[in-house]
Amino acid sequence: MVMKIPNDDFEAARLIWWISIALLPLYLLGCHVLGIQIELSENAPVSVMEIRTGCFVIIIWLYASANIFRSNRLKMDALPDSGENTASKPDHGAFLGLQRYSITILVCMGLSGGIALLGFILCLLGDDKQIVYLFVVISGVAVMILRPKPEEYEHYQKLEMSN
Numbered sequence: 001m002v003m004k005i006p007n008d009d010f011e012a013a014r015l016i017w018w019i020s021i022a023l024l025p026l027y028l029l030g031c032h033v034l035g036i037q038i039e040l041s042e043n044a045p046v047s048v049m050e051i052r053t054g055c056f057v058i059i060i061w062l063y064a065s066a067n068i069f070r071s072n073r074l075k076m077d078a079l080p081d082s083g084e085n086t087a088s089k090p091d092h093g094a095f096l097g098l099q100r101y102s103i104t105i106l107v108c109m110g111l112s113g114g115i116a117l118l119g120f121i122l123c124l125l126g127d128d129k130q131i132v133y134l135f136v137v138i139s140g141v142a143v144m145i146l147r148p149k150p151e152e153y154e155h156y157q158k159l160e161m162s163n
Contacts, residue, residue: 009098013105013148020109020143024136027116031123031132048127055118059135063142066111070146073104101156105148112142 119135 010153016109017147020113027120059115062111062114066108070108098156108146115139
């Protein structure tokens with residue numbers, strides 16, 4: 001049974017996710033329609049192969065950063081209270097929990113979309129179109145893995161109700 005969450009905040013996170021998915025084919029379309037390639041001269045300090053290698057390193061870093069960022073941000077609420085005097089602190093738990101989730105989704109989708117953008121840039125620099133396909137597929141997998149999940153959002157809703 002699929003449970004529908006009737007909340008505008010979760011729908012906004014899903015909209016960010018759908019926009020991230022919609023951008024992926026646009027990178028491919030841009031490479032095919034534009035067909036513009038910036039030719040690197042023979043005297044260029046770096047070749048397209050070196051730039052491609054650097055982009056693969058950046059891809060690994062982007063995905064790892066998004067994954068670590070997401071897991072750290074979502075686990076912050078699971079930590080026990082540090083024992084400080086909470087009576088003097090304002091009660092921002094509900095707002096901060098839902099805001100933290102939305103910002104986490106936005107940052108993760110941005111980092112994941114950056115992978116496809118690197119492929120588009122490589123295409124403009126004259127690399128093979130297969131590299132663009134590869135980068136878009138990697139970006140798509142990252143977007144699917146880091147998508148907003150109802151069970152995570154329900155956790156923040158429960159925190160909101162308990163505050």
